Amino acid sequence: MPELVKRYFQLLWQQRGMAALGLLLATITALAGIALLAVSGWFISATALAGLSLVAAHGFNYFAPGAIVRGLSIARTFGRYGERLATHEATFRVISHLRSDMFGTLSRHNWQEQPLNSHEASSRLLEDIRHAEALYLSALVPGLVMLLSALLYLATVMLFLPQLTLWLLLPLLTCVLLLPALYLRRVLQPQNTLHQQRSRQWSDAHSLFSNLRTLILFDRLSPQSDKLCQSAAMADQTEQRASNARQSVQVLNQLVQAMMILLVLWHGLEGLATGQLEGTLVFMLLLLTLGLQEVLTTGSSSLAAFALGYRALERINRLCPAEPQPDRRQFLHSDSPAISIDIENLCYRYPSREEATIEHLSTSLQGKNWYWLTNPSGQGKTTLLQLLAGRLQAQQGRIVFSATEAKQIGMMPQQISLLQGSLRFNLCLHQQYSDAALWQVLKTVELDHWATGLPEQLNSWLGKGSYLPSGGELKRLGLARLILQDRQVLLLDEPTAGIDSARSKRILKRLRQQWYNRVVVISSHESDLMAGNDSELRL
Template structure:
């Protein structure tokens, strides 16, 4: 895959690991922000440092001013202006730095999400055509939308708080060492205990719960989408109530999982408060003795204590970092599951030459989770050949159509296109040779012209009307308010089922594929209209191959070269 240099940094570590597989290391989630990631870290550290120092200087200033007021000599010599100005400077720095960090970090995250979406769509576009059918629409939507959005949790809410906390703790430890080494050793020991015990106690259960939450959210989205798609059927049959109860049960499970995550977050906050309180009392205890021994003044001790109080703002966000890490890892694993699977290989056969032919040699197979499917089907179709397939519902006619067009891998037998095994033909080449009219036709919320021109962007208007006339929709299209520029609703609302199927057929005919496989093309049409449409198709495919799957007993079927009846 070719990616522009300004879209992906060379050293991001994204897309490929050493074995050439798709990979998404956590480090790349930071580096893909570019310079904005580093700028956000610097501004965040500056803002938090200014906040802590503001509290420390304020405590020192109040204490020192109070002590200076006890004596007229010290009161006259004490400089009130410089500390006050420094406090105002720190307050302004804190506000500007934290505000700037929000702006810069969000800009970096938007850059990250842009590059991640390119990576994901690239991976999905290369997904093996046989594997793509294994994902439901709701599951893919969860991966493309919700899971991608969760990946910004790592740089923004998991990594940055630890970098800021570690940097400020080391800086404070160095200041303590300069003032009184014993306090520095005590503080560093407490911080190391906090940073070691907190992940050990909180991280494992949080990772388990957050991964489970991501998986449950994906299943719920798929279930809800399936429910909405079949809403009319569910309400007609009275099964909607049971479906709604199932959704409510899923919601309860997700809420219970969230409650457990929040409980662990509260436990982490309590542990941080305990550690900071213990460290604060140790600083007070040993710092008080140091003041009595005149190592430093009481005002300095108050400033050090205020720093400890200010560290609540620095360390408390650590309690949510484990949850952010868990969501990131769960989302990353689901995305890698989609893009690291069997990819569409670059086949050797990119051009199919010669007269069109399609050979089925003992084909057997069934769709995922299906109980039955076609068994031991053999047929040879050459230039000008026609095949009529019929059989009861559920016998596997649509399954056989998917196998003949390369969307489903046969479980047995072989399929050859122009004498070449179908699995050896490159995807783009196969689509130019074999066309499929599926039972589930899709019209996009665009104009009629845009829907048809998906197959041939440069199609002329007279060419479109010729095909619309051929399928019996020419007069209907001319009478539309805006003609071909009339907007269609979502999922083709505004047109009937039969019209939608014939519009999809026009779109397929624009591709001019030599082999056409039509699954129930006459659904919703009367026998006379269906026979006229069938005659047109036979005429257009006289130099190609026409395969029709239908349960209708049309007169034109008698003129087909082959008739295949499939039993359950």
């Protein structure tokens, strides 16, 4: 059993008191509703029969059945309200701990290998979290309520018509076991297919609107629009099939329940003919069966909900290793102050790809200098930087650092993340720096004039709905962060992308003066930014 699945049931067991109370109140609500319909039917029919005779009407006890009906109404109302409070409280208690464990598990996942920035991956994860958190509320409670109600229904029927119990056993088993299994089989697979198709539809729509101007310019808008319409039509067809499958199972469920009503009517009339049963009790048993149908219909999807939640926890658990990957880089102490990086027979392949991105790479970076990776896209520049930073771990070979430590390695990624917070917060990243140091680093990357124009300058809020830097400004913000960290080994992935050439040269000139005694490894397509004494690395 996956670790997250075991953890979910451990948390549920810890909240067993509240969870059991919720289940009890849900059962009371269901039984009170069924009994209310049955007793009301008996009371109405008995009152009607008593009214046919003056003596019977005078001797009929109207108060006790009326009190029972009112009591059942109060019990149903109280049970429904209390069940909502208890089951939701139990759910919130479980998921408050489960989310902490779940996101702790997700934090061990290597997102550089399998990122979550695609719509399909992120939407699948969000959907899985939703299904996992609803396991108790949408699966366990309605399923157990259906089972308990069916058992108590059989016990009630046995009191009045014991011979009817065996006849009802098969249709009840069909409603409680076979139809939920059929619902699971008919609905689950179309739902998964629908999710994939909707994700592709979203990707097609995003691509269409992102490249609208280019598509119009090259007269490719119509084919792309047709493709989007086709993907939408396919998703609609799958959704229709899933809906038809649900309806077919519900129709079958109603047919089985109709058969139960006919069986009760048949045996009830036989009991009435033989004097075994009164007419009012026949009517009561019919209404009792009708009342059970709502519970059986609600519970028919519980097995599918349980399977969705269980598989969701399995998928989330598979995203993450049982333990974090160990750092395979080696750090050697050296009497020489010169930093060196030796790469020997390095190999790395992403899990989702068949071919290796880096294969049998051997090179050496000796001394404090600037090293440029200028290979074309797709040849492993970013991957090598991730390996040097320890964000990826090689499957073969080794990376040996001399005269430095892991905490002295800093990296500026290709995609700079903007945090919802002030400019100061985005620069400091939970570290403490003086205002003078922040303004100096902003001047180095030529963001000082931009920051001065903000309403509250360093305390101005950045992010959606506030001040949103452009792509080039965001790149320079990432450079400013790296400068503040003051590391000995600096890894820069496309640091000048989105920045004009003249400004890039000015910023790099300042950085050369500041980082003259550092090891700087840059991945870039702009080889014209290299200085005469820089070294070029080829993968």
